[in-house]
Amino acid sequence: MKRILCRTCCLMVLFLSAAWAAECEGALPRTVLEFEMRYRQEGTTPEAAAKLFFDGIFAYMDRSTRAEGRKMLALAMDERPDWDGRATMKLFADRMKSPKTAHIFRSYARGAVPENGYAMxxxxxxxxxxxxxxxHPKGLQLYLxxxxADYPRVIYMKEVNGFxxxxxxxxxxxxxxxxxx
Incomplete structure (x- = not known):
């Protein structure tokens, strides 16, 4: 009886989590668990993985979700959890944290231009x-x-086990x- 009750509870939690994730699809993920679930569904194309990378950036930029954003970006970049403590990532992390440079990342959204303050x-x-x-030796080039900016910016992507x-x-x-x- 305990097993049946336990399985029923687990299935309910799983169902509610999936329903909640489906409801939030498209919205910025708030937790690394939600991000990971979306990555498993959407990270199979370079375009969707790039979008998830920017979702992680926007989560990191928000002070209230920065810790989760750090984990999201670690997943999207296939990096160690403390990636933002490395000297080579300092400028990237600093620019995401600073309100003075937040427009850089917002500029990649369709319609975000200097004239509207990069509103998005x-x-x-x-x-x-x-x-x-x-x-390319670094991987697939994706031009954003x-x-x-006058010219597109390139990011390099790698495929690992279908993601x-x-x-x-x-x-x-x-x-x-x-x-x-």
Whole structure:
């Protein structure tokens, strides 16, 4: 009887979690568990994995979800949990933390341009992906359009066991034109 009750409870929790995740799909994940569930569903294409990477960035930028955002980005970049403590990641982490440079990351959302102060909704945005190019030694090149740059920025992606991860996303932190608003 205890086993049946335990299984029933586990199934209910699993069902409610799946229903909640489906309801929140598209919205910015708030926990690494929600992020991981979405990654398992969506991370099988480079475009979706890039979007999840930016979801992690926006979670990290929010002080209230920074700890979870750190874990999300570790997953998206296939990195160690303390990735933001490394000297090579300091500028990336500092720019995500600073309100003065938040516009850099918002500039990758469709419609976010200097004239509107890079206005965008982290819960409802779309990346502008110009093209992908295979065959580079670093991995698949995915070119992202920034509303504040003249040329697209490239991120490199790698596929591991059917899932795509960021191999090198260093160009997303490069400065863009300042907001005018």
């Amino acid at each position: 909704d982290p819960d409802n945005y779309e990346l502008v992906i110009e093209r992908t190019v295979a065959g 359009r920034s509303g504040g 795509w991860f960021i191999a090198d996303g260093s160009t997303v932190k490069v400065e863009v034109r300042p907001p005018r608003k």
